[in-house]
Amino acid sequence: MRPRIVIAEDESITRMDLSEILKEAGYQVVGEAADGFDAVEICRRQNPDLVIMDVKMPVMNGIQATENILGEKIAGCVLMLTAYNDGEFVNKANDLGVMGYLVKPIEEKTLLPAVKIALRRNEELRHYQKKAKDAEKKLEERKCIERAKGILMRKEGLSEEEAYAYLRSVSMQKRCSMGKIAEFIVESKI
Numbered sequence: 001m002r003p004r005i006v007i008a009e010d011e012s013i014t015r016m017d018l019s020e021i022l023k024e025a026g027y028q029v030v031g032e033a034a035d036g037f038d039a040v041e042i043c044r045r046q047n048p049d050l051v052i053m054d055v056k057m058p059v060m061n062g063i064q065a066t067e068n069i070l071g072e073k074i075a076g077c078v079l080m081l082t083a084y085n086d087g088e089f090v091n092k093a094n095d096l097g098v099m100g101y102l103v104k105p106i107e108e109k110t111l112l113p114a115v116k117i118a119l120r121r122n123e124e125l126r127h128y129q130k131k132a133k134d135a136e137k138k139l140e141e142r143k144c145i146e147r148a149k150g151i152l153m154r155k156e157g158l159s160e161e162e163a164y165a166y167l168r169s170v171s172m173q174k175r176c177s178m179g180k181i182a183e184f185i186v187e188s189k190i
Contacts, residue, residue: 008039036065043074055082077122141179148182
């Protein structure tokens with residue numbers, strides 16, 4: 001599937017040039033905005049993989065729009081675009097977690113590699129976030145199983161091995177994970 005991109009740039013000629021370069025490179029431009037407010041609204045509707053965001057725009061600037069977009073998680077990542085090579089803007093963009101920062105004028109030879117790298121880094125970041133979430137879930141399940149074993153040991157006078165075997169046996173009989181059985185035992189404190 002082709003990556004979906006939103007372009008937020010107040011200069012219409014620059015916006016058209018960016019769109020043309022991206023489309024010719026095989027990307028899908030799913031929205032264009034002339035200000036930060038419209039960029040946020042388009043992202044809410046389109047949930048793009050990448051937003052190319054100008055810093056200086058009317059209504060809502062690119063820094064504010066990026067803060068909203070990344071805060072609401074309505075786009076994969078943001079690549080900042082500006083005519084200013086200002087350290088303050090770079091620091092703000094970095095603090096927000098943007099994937100790159102390009103200084104105008106933008107040429108195809110600088111835009112396309114930056115887009116490709118930003119999309120790839122975002123894919124890697126999402127992969128690691130999912131792994132961390134899965135590990136956290138497994139840890140919580142393991143803690144619940146330990147609590148359930150403790151309850152069974154205390155209430156039923158079972159050894160730790162017997163409590164674990166009981167949980168495993170009920171899990172297999174009910175065709176339900178040990179974590180769910182343990183959760184039930186902990187909640188009902190049987």
